[in-house]
Amino acid sequence: MKEPVRISHTSALILQTINAGFIYGFDVMEATGLPSGTVYPALRRLEKEKLIVGQEEDARKAARENRPARRYYKLTTPGRQVLAAALERYPLLSKLSPAEKNA
Amino acid sequence: MLLGAARILVPREQRAGWYREWYAEIWHWAHFLAESGRLNGESRMELARHCWGAFADACWLRFNQERAMRVLQEEPISARFCLAAIFLLLVLSFAITGFAPTIRAAFTPLPYFQPERVADLSFHGEFSRYHEGTLFNSVASWVQGSRTAESAAGYSWSPVTLKLSGMRSTRIAGAHVSPNFFEVLGNRAFAGRMLRRGDAQECPSCAVITYGIWEHWFARDPYVVGRTVLIDDEPHMITGVLPASFSFIYPEISVWMLPSANSKATNFAERTGAVLRLARGASFRAAEAEFRGFADRDPSGLGYSTPALRPMESRTRQGTRLYLGFTLLSLLGGFALARSRLAASGTGRLKMQWRDLVRWWGFFVLKSWLLLAVCFVVALELPARLSIVLTGAVHPLTGPISTWFFLVLAMVSIAWSMHDQSRRCRMCLRRLGNEAFVGEPGYSLLEWWGTEMVCADGHGLLYIPELKASWQECEEWVKLDESWQGLFTRDGAGDKALIA
Numbered sequence: 001m002k003e004p005v006r007i008s009h010t011s012a013l014i015l016q017t018i019n020a021g022f023i024y025g026f027d028v029m030e031a032t033g034l035p036s037g038t039v040y041p042a043l044r045r046l047e048k049e050k051l052i053v054g055q056e057e058d059a060r061k062a063a064r065e066n067r068p069a070r071r072y073y074k075l076t077t078p079g080r081q082v083l084a085a086a087l088e089r090y091p092l093l094s095k096l097s098p099a100e101k102n103a
Numbered sequence: 104m105l106l107g108a109a110r111i112l113v114p115r116e117q118r119a120g121w122y123r124e125w126y127a128e129i130w131h132w133a134h135f136l137a138e139s140g141r142l143n144g145e146s147r148m149e150l151a152r153h154c155w156g157a158f159a160d161a162c163w164l165r166f167n168q169e170r171a172m173r174v175l176q177e178e179p180i181s182a183r184f185c186l187a188a189i190f191l192l193l194v195l196s197f198a199i200t201g202f203a204p205t206i207r208a209a210f211t212p213l214p215y216f217q218p219e220r221v222a223d224l225s226f227h228g229e230f231s232r233y234h235e236g237t238l239f240n241s242v243a244s245w246v247q248g249s250r251t252a253e254s255a256a257g258y259s260w261s262p263v264t265l266k267l268s269g270m271r272s273t274r275i276a277g278a279h280v281s282p283n284f285f286e287v288l289g290n291r292a293f294a295g296r297m298l299r300r301g302d303a304q305e306c307p308s309c310a311v312i313t314y315g316i317w318e319h320w321f322a323r324d325p326y327v328v329g330r331t332v333l334i335d336d337e338p339h340m341i342t343g344v345l346p347a348s349f350s351f352i353y354p355e356i357s358v359w360m361l362p363s364a365n366s367k368a369t370n371f372a373e374r375t376g377a378v379l380r381l382a383r384g385a386s387f388r389a390a391e392a393e394f395r396g397f398a399d400r401d402p403s404g405l406g407y408s409t410p411a412l413r414p415m416e417s418r419t420r421q422g423t424r425l426y427l428g429f430t431l432l433s434l435l436g437g438f439a440l441a442r443s444r445l446a447a448s449g450t451g452r453l454k455m456q457w458r459d460l461v462r463w464w465g466f467f468v469l470k471s472w473l474l475l476a477v478c479f480v481v482a483l484e485l486p487a488r489l490s491i492v493l494t495g496a497v498h499p500l501t502g503p504i505s506t507w508f509f510l511v512l513a514m515v516s517i518a519w520s521m522h523d524q525s526r527r528c529r530m531c532l533r534r535l536g537n538e539a540f541v542g543e544p545g546y547s548l549l550e551w552w553g554t555e556m557v558c559a560d561g562h563g564l565l566y567i568p569e570l571k572a573s574w575q576e577c578e579e580w581v582k583l584d585e586s587w588q589g590l591f592t593r594d595g596a597g598d599k600a601l602i603a
Contacts, residue, residue, distance in 0.1 A: 026128045029153065036156025041163035056123070067134070068127035071120075 007051075010034065012086035012093055014042050015075065018052060019083060023072040043073060051079035105154040112161035121164065125157055180534035180559075182466050185523070189473040196477050200484035205354065209423035213416055214348045216289025217380075221415040222387055223352060224255070224377040224394060231372040235259045235362050239281050242377045245397045251390035255379035256281035259370045260356050262499045266333040267320060275316070275496040276355035277334060279362040285311070287380050293317075295328035295343030303361055310339040310360040314347040319495020334358060352418050354487065357496035378415065387412055422502075426483055426509060430475045437471050437517035438464075441524055459530060466532055467524050474516035482509030526565070528558035529580055535565055561588055 007015070013032055022031045029039050046052045052073045062069035075083065087093055106125050113121045132150060136142040197203055215221050224242070226233070239257040246255045263277035285297035293314060302309050310332070312321075321327045331338050339360055362368070381390055391412035398410055455463065486505045490498040526535055535556035553568040566579040 024128060024131075025124070026132050026153070036153040037159030038156075040156060040160035044160070044163055056120075068123065068130050070127040070131060071124040 007046075007082060007086055009090055009093070010038065011042055011046060012083065012090055014039065015046065015051065015079060015083045015086065016093060018073050019075050019080070023074060024070055025073075046079070047073070050076055051082055052076060105151070106157055109154075109157035109161040112158070112165045114164060117164055121161070125160075129154065180536065182527070182532035186466070186470060186473065189470060189477065193473055193477050193480065196480045196485075200480060200488045203480050203484050205483055205487060206423060206480065208350050209420045213419060214290065214346070214350060215415070218416060219414070220253075220381045220383075221288060222379050222381060222390065222412050223415050223418040224379055224410055224412050225418075226372040226375060227409050227411060232369040233259075233372060233375055235279055235368050235370060235375070238375055238377070239362065241398075241401055242379075243281070245394060246379070249382075249390075249393060249397075251382055251385035251393050253380045253382045254283060254287045255377050256284040256287045257375070257377045258284060259362070259368075259375040260353055261370055261374060263335050263358070264333075265316075265320070265358065265496075266336075268331075270320070272333075273494050273496070274499070275357040275494070276353065276499045277358040277360060278353075278356045279368075280359050281377075282361060284359070284378065287378050289380075290345070290349060292343035293346040294325075295341070297343050298359065298361060306340070306342065307361055307363065308337070308339045309342040310334065310358055311343045311345060312341055312359075313345050313349065313357045313496070315491050315497075316357050316495050317344045319491070334360065337363075350419060352415075355497045355499050355501060379412075387414060423483070426479055429509065429513070430479050433475055433513045433517055434468070434471055437520060438468065440517070441467055441521045444521065445525060455529065462532065463529065467520065470523070471517060471520040474520055475513060478509055478512035478516050482506075482512055525578060526556065528560070528562050529582075530562035531558065531560055533558060533560065541566070558583075561590065 014028055014034070017028050017031045020031070022028050025036070025040055025043060028034070028043070029036055032039070034042075043052065043054070047054050053076055054071050054073045056071050057069050059069045106122065106129070109125075110118060110122050129150065132153070133142070136146050136150070212218060213221070235257075238259065242255045242257045246252050249255075258278050258280045260276055260278035262274050264272050265275050265277075266272035280298065282298050282300050282302045286299065290297060292311070294317070295311075298309060298311055312327075317323065317327055321330070324330070327341055327344060330341050332341065333339075339358075345359075379390070381387070391410070394410055394412065482505050486501045486508060487497050490496065490501050523534075527533065528535060535558055537557045537559070539555050539557075541553050541555050553566055555564055555566050557564045561583055563580055563582045566581065568577070
């Protein structure tokens, strides 16, 4: 049986932040207060673990708006399961996590 | 610019996508700040700080962190890593000490004119003290009638206080020498001139300083010649600077001066002596015999000690050779100790193949030798180097400090080397792992019975008793045969792991 993925407190916080709608790297940084040197490598690792998936937004849409296309992240199904487990493991995490972006 | 530099670190196949993401994020962040009227010096600095994170991100992509962690966990246990780490330590110790000038000097020709003809005359008398004037006069009168010595000059060194105007004073070693001292050696000055015959009358307060003192205390002042310093509160005029390559038996001596005319100073026999230049064709033995005969007849009182004459090359290098001798002795001692200790732990009873035996002891000898080489370099060079950096001179206590430092370092190194060797697999030399306590804690001494460590490749198991209650209780190596191999599997990364 495959061992469940155990993630650090920081990774759990980043997962929770993405789940709350902060889907860009710099958004995550602003919402969590973590430095870029922590957030981006964490995003790479989470993506490698298939807990999040990164996608580039539509380049044509970005070009129409005269801006570069951004890469955004969203949770996968295993990511949501791991986040739920992490919230049980770190009960205070929900208090630290930002409110949903569009709430 | 920061992104451009960090981009180089990213693997080529991920580089374009990585750069697009970072550029877009910064672009949006900067525009958001500008549009919301928050783009000021502080927010620009914050943005620049965020850009530094690109390096961490790029490094993560370049050096797969998990692989790096696995290598870091795995490599230190291998014999090759151990030897490489100690070798790196040796290279570092060479670099820190300025590439070991003392050791290098011991293997390069002496910086004297025809050094093979220069000898040192030393006096061995426990607690004997001489009047400096007596020594210098006796040596001079011996040379006048000598058939074996062409010229000779006395020296007598002791700690002195050096003070420059406007600066703090410091304790250094200073030597009183005969005016022809440097003529006997055949040295030329780096700047100014050396002491010379006639200075006793013309310039009795002249002094010559070493290159280190000129560099540290005078900040390489090109006009140092003619300046006045206070040595033991007496003004002395600097007439010259010795070249950086100059070396003498006592590297502590930093300033050279003439004895005062009315000097009543006495000095220990060990700190006094004479340098002499042999006449052509004369032997050291003949010169020594001649001087001994002279000293026996000398009414001034040199006769109560045993003068010894040795080639200057041998005297100058005896310190380094002594350290080399101690290093070799430590290595042999460590080898003998390790052999007896490992024989007791069952390793001696193992029927090891000739190749494994050579590898096992070869690794121990090489590791210990490298460690002792580090000790040798560090102990011999570091105290002197530190003293020069801090005071510009080799402190008179540097010699004893080096000796004690070396002894302590050598003992610690050999002890560690033996401990490390006993915790390695007798077959593959990897450090044993998977430490497990065996038995249960005792009621009285609150200790486990012992610890077991196992080779990750399944070659064997080492039992280490916590309390050595009798001769039977010693470390025991148990070789695991083929039937145990089922407990060890190879994972995807190629590393074996114990799954029991």
